[in-house]
Amino acid sequence: MASVPPPAQPTLAADGVVLRPWRDDDVDPARLQHDAEIARWFGFVEVTPPAEQQADAIRRWREGYENGRSTVSFVIDVDGQVAGTVEVRTRPDNTSTGQLSWALFPAYRGRGLAQQSVRMLIDYAFADLGLRRVEAYVDPRNRRSLRTASAAGLRKEGLLRDYELRPDGWSDAFLLSRLVTDPQPRTREAFTAWLNNSLPTKRAIAQALVRDAQGRVLTCELVYKKFWDLPGGVVDPFESPATAVLRELREELGVTGRIRSLAVVSWLPAWRGWDDAMLYLFDITLPEHDLDSPVLQPREIKAIHWCDQAELAQHAADYTARLVQRGIQAVDEEGATAYLENGFDPHW
Incomplete structure (x- = not known):
């Protein structure tokens, strides 16, 4: 035809x-x-x-x-x-x-x-x-x-x-x-x-500042990189940073957290192939004994550790140590969210 x-x-x-x-x-x-x-x-x-x-x-x-x-x-x-x-x-x-x-x-x-x-x-x-x-x-x-x-x-x-x-x-x-x-x-x-x-979009990261009764900070020993880091991760599309940090705690450690405040907002410049990003550090509490038997996500988390400032400086990246120190100061002394750039207070 x-x-x-x-x-x-x-x-x-x-x-x-x-x-x-x-x-x-x-x-x-x-x-x-x-x-x-x-x-x-x-x-x-x-x-x-x-x-x-x-x-x-x-x-x-x-x-x-x-x-x-x-x-x-x-x-x-x-x-x-x-x-x-x-x-x-x-x-x-x-x-x-x-x-x-x-x-x-x-x-x-x-x-x-x-x-x-x-x-x-x-x-x-x-x-x-x-x-x-x-x-x-x-x-x-x-x-x-x-x-x-x-x-x-x-x-x-x-x-x-x-x-x-x-x-x-x-x-x-x-x-x-x-x-x-x-x-x-x-x-x-x-x-x-x-x-x-x-219009441009920025990658967002949400992390948790969790401390025990002695003031030590909860860190994760990761499978995929050398330095220990705070719990948390990348915020998914259409997900709020607060929702993301609680989700990451459940997925990575098997624990249920409660947000007390937003400790730090930090802009991260482009670094080693990554575009710039915004990091949100939340002050978070966990139920007592919740970490007695954590359920770690094996593809990401090798172990968890409670670190004082000296141990944090030894095992975490410089940026993470600065972030934690500034976050604790914002929560305990200032009672307000700190804005940082690359972990430093901006020179305004």
């Missing part, structure tokens, strides 16, 4: 921008407007492609459209002039996802035309092509295209390292995407989603 040919490629128009199919007489108007920026981000060796190369590209785009609309490429037409191009491609193994690309020629940049064109292309991809997801791969250095993608409602999903080999070497790429169920660009919901996706 012969496959049904696709409908004729449409012409789309909105807000002064026309997206239309390529014509044979677009060869020179397109190729002669290429510049070094286009060559750089598309990995072209030549800035201005030969006429034969541009004509061959137009032929391939037409064939891609006729072949089940696996490639749909439009001219961006502004006031009857060739201003650039937008394109969406699908793969045979994933016909519900389209990969976007776009280019705007120098005379038309800085006017929001690329953003409008990509939004129009995405609307067409969802409504006419039936795609559920569109995505784009953008070099982190390509600030202009990142702004275009964000304005069209695409959100960053991650950084792909050494994604592509260009003439100037290997380059990374941000993967950005938009789903058919995502809010429309330029709405409050879309702006909130974009901000939430784009």
Whole structure:
């Protein structure tokens, strides 16, 4: 049974921008407007492609459209002039996802035309092509295209390292995407989603300051590192630091703690491959005799120890010893939470 040919490629128009199919007489108007920026981000060796190369590209785009609309490429037409191009491609193994690309020629940049064109292309991809997801791969250095993608409602999903080999070497790429169920660009919901996706997040760590009747501090001898450390760990997504520290006590030691106060909040600078983080040190009490028979998490905890300041200085990292000393001072002498940076009081 012969496959049904696709409908004729449409012409789309909105807000002064026309997206239309390529014509044979677009060869020179397109190729002669290429510049070094286009060559750089598309990995072209030549800035201005030969006429034969541009004509061959137009032929391939037409064939891609006729072949089940696996490639749909439009001219961006502004006031009857060739201003650039937008394109969406699908793969045979994933016909519900389209990969976007776009280019705007120098005379038309800085006017929001690329953003409008990509939004129009995405609307067409969802409504006419039936795609559920569109995505784009953008070099982190390509600030202009990142702004275009964000304005069209695409959100960053991650950084792909050494994604592509260009003439100037290997380059990374941000993967950005938009789903058919995502809010429309330029709405409050879309702006909130974009901000939430784009703003930085910090790793959070919650630890417990637990002391016995002699004032010694509870520490854990860990399986995976040399220095002893305080009980606690990384705060899970959507989990509060207070909830996290109590969870870690249950998981690591099999005990149920009670928070008395927040002793310290400390900013940790980037260190040995780790990004910066926020550490929350809670003053915690345990029921009497709760640690008489602890249930240690064997993949993390080798043993537990009660340490005075001298033992803590001997077995724990310098940062941990400073943190404990400052936390005890905040709880016992100041009655207020201390703010530290890398375990030190900031010099304000």
